[in-house]
Amino acid sequence: MDMDGRDAAGSIGATKTSFGIVEHIRDHDASGVSEIANDLGISKSTAHNHLKTLAGLGYVVRQGDEYALGLKFLDLGDHARTRHALYHASIGEMDDLVEAVGERGQVMVEENGRGVYIYQVKSEQGLQTDSHIGTTVDLHATSVGKSYLAFCDEKRRKEILDGELTRLTTKTIGDRDALEAELATIRERGYAFNDEERITGMRAVGAPILSDDETILGAISVSGPTTRMKGEWYHTEVPEMVTQAARVIGIRATYS
Amino acid sequence: MDMDGRDAAGSIGATKTSFGIVEHIRDHDASGVSEIANDLGISKSTAHNHLKTLAGLGYVVRQGDEYALGLKFLDLGDHARTRHALYHASIGEMDDLVEAVGERGQVMVEENGRGVYIYQVKSEQGLQTDSHIGTTVDLHATSVGKSYLAFCDEKRRKEILDGELTRLTTKTIGDRDALEAELATIRERGYAFNDEERITGMRAVGAPILSDDETILGAISVSGPTTRMKGEWYHTEVPEMVTQAARVIGIRATYS
DNA sequence: CGTCTCGTTCGGACGGGCCGAACGAGTGTT
DNA sequence: AACACTCGTTCGGCCCGTCCGAACGAGACG
The missing domain is CATH 1.10.10.10 (Winged helix-like DNA-binding domain superfamily/Winged helix DNA-binding domain)
Incomplete structure (x- = not known):
């Protein structure tokens, strides 16, 4: 402090x-x-x-x-994200994932304790988006962020979480212990949900991207309105597709 | 010192x-x-x-x-190009064009007398690309640049062309008068060719994007190797598709 | 024609940014 | 183990660069 x-x-x-x-x-x-x-x-x-x-x-x-x-910033920005192997590795795979799920998809990396979207794929249903390339988000209030936190090394997690856990909606996990418990669950099953924790009416499913099962590179997610993201589809089928895509991207990121 | x-x-x-x-x-x-x-x-x-x-x-x-x-530069870069109506207007249409032609496509705007790619769509044939988002190119040596020069107002054209016309390949138009003649042709037929004028072995077809038939916003093109870009396909069919896409994008850019 | 406000220019003063030298930590070599 | 080299970092002091306020010129509006 x-x-x-x-x-x-x-x-x-x-x-x-x-x-x-x-x-x-x-x-x-x-x-x-x-x-x-x-x-x-x-x-x-x-x-x-x-x-x-x-x-x-x-x-x-x-x-x-x-x-x-x-537009010189465009060049700099492109170089900044080209550094991340995750960017190249996720391009084709994310497009396929978004097509399969039918909801928006995004790729996140961590920087200075916050999540940054480095790639985003819009879905057919042209939902007006609040987030775009370069947007930064709180890690504790997103499925990508929680995926990241669950799988990054403990030291880094402590550093990041020692900040304040801002409540963005009524469902945001603002309690440290509750968050740690949630992260343990995520670590166990391999993927994360976001149930209106950042934006009311929006749900998401995220999964971490691990390079060689050691270091975490970032995370991916698909997100959509609660009206479509529900039931078995939201709780089982989408997580399966997301984790599958994450696995492929992780492999592609490792060998490139 | x-x-x-x-x-x-x-x-x-x-x-x-x-x-x-x-x-x-x-x-x-x-x-x-x-x-x-x-x-x-x-x-x-x-x-x-x-x-x-x-x-x-x-x-x-x-x-x-x-x-x-x-990654803060990513945010700045995104804002820089979001300013251009051409960016939003071209996104879906360019993807369709690239799919139809089967070659890489790019969207260019002018800044400080040079062309800047603000959007690029890769084709199936994953040709390793020298250019990327944010790349700047000489206007006189590209199909997009020549399209732009042909249709921008005369005053601006003079300003830009008073610089040196760098020869990048043996086919680059380095002579001012020859270039003006070429631009007149382009202005007449509505689209531009690039026959190995920037990179040996590469051809392209470009067309300007005009908003309400008054102001020029930029230009688009598709480009590929001479081995595939040839004959009727290159000289007639591709130009038709490109100009058609340019027309649609121009309309979408005007009303948004 | 007066009166806004805009961007631009100018000179002067002070503090901030520059450099060079010295320090401490890390690495590889003998 | 001690050396020699590199790296990034810190410190002190001089001088220039950067900042400000005031004045100027150009438009817009009534």
Whole structure:
């Protein structure tokens, strides 16, 4: 519980400002100089200089009097996820899984104690999605996250869970002991459920991706509304398909 | 010392350094402090401070004694391309096109005088690809780029073409007048060919995406080896499919 | 024509980022 | 076991780069 001691010595303020500007633009789709200066509490001239620099580097682009994110980030993002063997390994297999189940599917890896979706496959039923590539989610409130936690080494799990278990819905597991019990169950049977623990009305089935039965690479899941995800289908058939896909992906990730 | 001359006034050096480091990591998959300091001509301590800052922000992650790109860039990249209506409009349609043609397909937009692939669909024949999401290409040496140049407004075309027309293969159109003539042809018939002008052995067929017959949003293409892309198929049938898809995408991009 | 607000430029001041040297930890060699 | 080399990290100090506020020019609106 260190209180934000990240203002450590030797920290580059200008870099923080630049990325603050970038994130502001991301959250607003496009921003102008004054707006950024106000929101970030910096002077207009400073904001201007940063934007000019970022534009020169190609990371932001001007559109009239506003700035938007440049596509150079697309390249960086692609490299970031290409590092993960899990990404390549899951592409074809996830598409098949989603087709078989008929619900949305996603691939997650962990970074800084949170889950990040690195691949997502939409299903036929074009459900408006709140999550997209690059979205980060709480590990304890998702089937992918719980799958990950159940199978990562204990040390890492402690580190991650020592944070707060935010309650996102009434069904979110906010109690540490209850979560550990749930993880034990998941570890035993090999897959995880998510019953409206992150979004009311949504269920999911997830499974971990293990490389050579030692290290965990991430997790996959399929998710859909409670109206369709129910009964034997939800409790037995889907888990079977998900774990099967996870096994294949794990093998493909190991040998590539 | 370093008289780049490119040092515009009011430019933030620390930001340039930070992104220089990020790009170094991108190009090497992962880098250490000393390696970065050497390659960028900065001191170890400076490199260290930048990396510490970037890690604190979540844009790079430590793996042992090296740093790799963080998945936060994935989120930024996704936002950058989500801005383009062309992205959403082309997703389903491009998949259908690729399936029909049986060759790789890509969607391009222009940024800073270069073409950037914002979407790519692989074909059955898993041809190892040099290009990926976020790749930038010369506009004059690709079917997408030529389609774009042929249909963008004249002012913008002049600006872009006043640069050098780099010859990438023996067939690249390196002469300005020859290129203008080619663009006139493309403008007339509505689609573009690329006959080994960027990569020897590769051909492509591209077409522009116009929103409401006024502004150009980008271009699409399908590409494959000369062994398969030939004859009537290449010269007539594929262009028909590509232009048809382009028309549909243009309409979908306009009304969304 | 006045009065907003926008982005841009300028000069000055202060603090922050830069470097080089020294430290500590890890690795492989003799 | 001790060496020599590497790595990443820390520390101190100098100087430049970065920040701010004020002023300027360009549009938009009434």
